[in-house]
Amino acid sequence: MLGTSAVTNRREARVVALQVLCETDVxxxxxxxxxxxxxxxxxxxxxHSDFISDLVENVLVNIGxxxxxxxxxxxxxPISQIAVVDRNVIRLxxxxxxxxxxxxxGAVINEAVELAKAFGAENSAG
Known part of the structure; x- marks a missing residue:
């Protein structure tokens, strides 16, 4: 998912967190x-590693x-019918x-929309 080898901002950190959540989910x-x-x-x-770890932990510990x-x-x-990326963007x-x-x-919502546009199903952010 991440096109670069460096995580330089929170958006890229969220991409890494999303990648982890999707892999654990699937x-x-x-x-x-x-x-x-x-x-x-x-x-x-x-x-950024602390931010990523905290995001992932908060989702996984509180997934229910x-x-x-x-x-x-x-x-x-139903959760099982929501596309993997989409449900993990929402959880995140x-x-x-x-x-x-x-x-x-507002920033979190904007970031979720951007993640959905970049990685979600065709109609995720529409």
Whole structure:
């Protein structure tokens, strides 16, 4: 997903977090192993690696709560029927809004839209 070898901003950090979440969702690899490999392969500052790790942990630890929120707001779309990337973009944004005090909600929503445009299904951000 990430086209460069360096993570230089929060948008790129969110891309890495999304990659980890999608891999754990599809093939059930351990998030810590995926993170270790990505951090070894990419040039990630400690600030950005902490941000990525926190995002991933907040989603995975609270996935039941996040999926319940999604189900409450989209009852005709069971979680399993939402495309993998799309559901993880939503989970990521919800987790960042709920548990990250650093980023304004509007910025999180904008970033989620950009992730959906870049990596989601054809109609994800439309």
């Amino acid at each position: 093939v059930q690899h351990e998030a810590s192993s995926i993170l270790d490999q990505l951090f070894a392969d990419l040039d990630v500052t400690p600030k 709560e996040l999926d319940s929120i999604i189900t409450d707001y989209a009852p005709s779309w 944004a919800l987790a960042e809004i709920k548990w990250s005090v650093e980023t304004p909600e």
